[in-house]
Amino acid sequence: KKITRQADQLFDDKNYKLALAYYKDALSLNSDDAYLNFRYGYCLIHSPFNRKALPYFQKAYNKNSKVDEQITYLLGQAHQLNLEFGEAIISYELFHKYHASPEDNSIIKKRIKECEFGAVLLAHPVTAKIENLGKEVNSKASDYVPVIKADESEMVFTSTREGTTG
Numbered sequence: 113k114k115i116t117r118q119a120d121q122l123f124d125d126k127n128y129k130l131a132l133a134y135y136k137d138a139l140s141l142n143s144d145d146a147y148l149n150f151r152y153g154y155c156l157i158h159s160p161f162n163r164k165a166l167p168y169f170q171k172a173y174n175k176n177s178k179v180d181e182q183i184t185y186l187l188g189q190a191h192q193l194n195l196e197f198g199e200a201i202i203s204y205e206l207f208h209k210y211h212a213s214p215e216d217n218s219i220i221k222k223r224i225k226e227c228e229f230g231a232v233l234l235a236h237p238v239t240a241k242i243e244n245l246g247k248e249v250n251s252k253a254s255d256y257v258p259v260i261k262a263d264e265s266e267m268v269f270t271s272t273r274e275g276t277t278g
Contacts, residue, residue: 115138116138116148120151129155132156135148147176149171157193166190170187184203185220188202188204200223200227204223205220253274255269255270
């Protein structure tokens with residue numbers, strides 16, 4: 113209980129990185145607790161390891177679907193991060209149906225559109241070949257993140273070459 117109180121205090125202070133370690137310790141003592149799984153998943157989704165949040169949100173939801181009113185939204189987000197777009201849409205729609213406020217509606221619609229688009233992209237992957245285009249384009253400095261228009265008439269990229277702002 114002391115570990116959970118410390119974790120909760122860090123969580124309430126939005127210090128998810130430190131709270132993560134405390135919730136991990138608490139979960140080692142009670143791995144089936146819906147609240148602990150939810151809080152651990154929440155910390156994970158706000159970390160560089162956000163894809164690892166999914167099983168914790170799933171366990172929390174399966175143990176207690178009312179563990180937090182945001183659980184279905186966060187399940188959707190975790191599914192989306194793991195490229196499970198169909199499951200993400202189902203979770204977002206559940207959140208929209210039962211918990212979304214009018215302010216949430218545009219966010220939910222956006223997330224669902226992202227999932228629909230992601231599913232199309234996943235179903236139709238594009239092979240890209242990266243090659244040096246010579247001195248006219250490439251420099252000795254770092255040139256990266258090229259974006260090419262669909263008709264291939266223009267390319268924009270970031271560069272650290274002399275005379276640029278990035």
